[in-house]
Amino acid sequence: MTGFDYDTAFARTVGWVTQPELRTLRHSRVAIAGLGGVGGSHLLVLARLGIGRFHIADFDHFELHNMNRQAGAAMSRLGQPKVEALREMALDINPELDIDTFPHGVSASNMDAFLENVDVYVDGLDFFAFRARREMFAACRRHGIPAVTVAPLGMGAALLNFDPQGMTFDQYFDLKDGLSDEELSVRFMMGLAPAMLHMGYLADPSAVDLAHQRGPSTPMACDLCAGVAGTEVLKILLQRGRVAWAPRGVHFDAYRQRLARTWRPGGNRNPLQRLLIRIARRRLRAQRAHQRAANPEVQ
Template structure:
């Protein structure tokens, strides 16, 4: 069947939850997503189906077999193909009118200005361990007055943090600075994202978590939940309605446990409770290294 695309008809079923005027605003909006893997690819598909009309997308990786358990674009016919290319095609197959700017080299200090030009909201889809790129992007968003959303796939749930221009800064919340080791950055990022740690109670095999090898377990449910929760924050930010939960407050929903935690860490990782949790995590990491 060769049917002509019509934006109004394609996205009419969203009306009721939003008004026609709000749908038109989403159509005019531009969202930047760095990373087209597990969460980034799901973000793109969800926001495209919401009716967002323009994106800035980046990724320099290709699909591999080990991506199959969670990444929207990972299929046998896409193995070895660039993630950015595959996901751009998927977005355009939903809405052929999408306006896309593509950055196949990734994002760093040399092109972050172009990547964020005209962007309404940034959504983080970077690999967990991409700390330098993540800091560059979140700090650049703050300088430009762009809200930034990160959703972490944890176990069978999602932890969401939103950074708004007049709120707490990304580096201040996580206490990131130059010179920290990858292990320390990983601990600070994990504990800052999910202070409630809802997922840890059902981790079946802790040996599968290896920060030194930059490896950890994942599920497809977590990635889809990330897209739903982050997509809702994007809608609220663009339409200017609904309460946005901004750092140092966050949300963590775990479907396995059926629990929702509203987290609040004044001072971020400087908070006394966070400092205690980080100290415990460091001891456990050191003990695991000794036993390994």
């Protein structure tokens, strides 16, 4: 068994990047909050890309229902903290990684430390972690850090990048204090994927339960997200290639084999977005009424 050598381990990346660019990746620091559906995959893809420094955060442990989509989920790791498991997996790829862990997740009390000396933030928070996500994107803006979020939707991936000098996260999604979790869910979903490519093949709508913060997922979507996010991180760090910043976005759906590039000036306040959000609210009310009629004992 040979010892580890960075240049040998990542030699096959050279060609798509230059040797000087590979050195830039090696000395860059990426922060990833949330190591569940997409966050763990983000970490492993970026580690294989040659990124040399990470901050990672998650307070959760692996459970059986994580098995269908989460990098690191395995029978041998049930009950293990996600942040520890993913740290071990990343170090198994590159033992020289500088990787700091935040085992209690991210909150207002530790976000400044989490983002210290970070070059790019990659969002891996749970879909329903609205408060933490809003605080994190606001903190990225204060620190001047570009933020990348790629949502796993159906069997595809929806990308939004936030420039710290451009449109804010709250502006794009039209978020404010006092909104219900259900309203936050609707605005977040519609803002993530204005093209709604994934909605045409949802086989069982009853699996979407915003009130109880549940929704279906696929492993294909999570891995697609990691590939998209890794590419955006590369372009941002190396300052080459076109980066679409919010209110522009990209949605690719593998099931429908379709790609949509979206542009919503004003974000969710755009007239078309307002119409789509109203339609989504009506569909949600109709679905809830149908579920109550089918299960009168369930409130």
